[in-house]
Amino acid sequence: MDIREVFGRGRPVISLEFFLPKAPENLSAFIKSLEEFKVLNPDFITLTYGAGGSEHERTIKAAGIVKSETGFETVCHLTGIAHTRGEIKDILKRLQELDIRQIVALRGDVPKKSPPLPGDFPHAEDLIGLIREIGGFQIAAAGYPETHPEAASPEADIAHLANKVRAGADWIITQLFFDNTDYFNFVSRARAAGVSRPIVPGLMPVTNFSQLKRFSSLCGAKIPKEMADDLEKIAGNSEAVIRYGVEWTSRQALELLKGGAPGIHLFTLNKSHSTTEILRRIYKNAKMASKRPA
DSSP: OOOHTTTSSSSSEEEEEOOOOOOOOOOOHHHHHGGGGGOOOSSSSEEEEOOSHHHHHHHHHHHHHHHHOOOEEEEEEEETTTTOOHHHHHHHHHHHHHHHHHEEEEEOOOOOEEEEESSOOOSSSHHHHHHHHHOEEEEEEEEEETTTTTOOOHHHHHHHHHHHHHHHHEEEEEEEEOOHHHHHHHHHHHTTTOOSSOOEEOOOOSOOHHHHHHHHOOOOOOOOHHHHHHHHHHOOOOOHHHHHHHHHHHHHHHHHHHOOOEEEEOOOTTHHHHHHHHHHHHHHHHTTTTSEEE
8 A cells, every 4th residue: 555645546545653562462452452443444554663672563562463453554653762774774674574564653752861862863863864765665643732841942853854855755643632723733734844745644543531631741742720630530441531532532533624634543542442432433434424424
């Protein structure tokens, strides 16, 4: 599949993000769980990346198994922060051997308690540039509607995004956010800076309020007051929190698509119920009904 062409088909592109199980013996159960999503017909799935030690080889091997056994178009995350150029070249070769030709290219988190890491990829655009140099891959990059926590300013963050595109990024997936105004403003600023690639909003359905607060603090996403107030009232009722998350994310997604977003990328947290319900609601939208399952 050429994902770049999928964005030109005149319908929203739907993608789902999963993380691989840490224990190798749980991979079969994970792959079986993905069967639930086949009826929803996502355009592709992405798999997050374990970079430490031997984790990256296990992650790559598992990604190949997921693709071959599920039939999903599989996009593999790849972080540069813990690798040398030689290591990345070896990883790209392995991905090619597994027929994985799409990558979400990220710098990765800088460890706070470790010695300094190799400096071959100080920024995501450095990794993107090497992947483009090697050739044969389609590349997604990350965008930050509320500005990357380490960026000197919103303007500097947009400049980094433009650098990723110049280095070879084919499309952008945003970090999670809960206020659509942040996304639309981000797209406007990116377009003004010359970024013409598709910018896909990344949405995370709330399933646990404490987890939401932790994730938001790590990535710099703000929780709207309305959402925080509502969740405080029902935080002790897990089913109510999940229902609330489905309602909020469904409204977000439909408003984003109506406003011109090229698709929706859901951070599933490997939760099938919320993801399934949100996609079913999206697919009931009249413009998608003839092209997606009901």
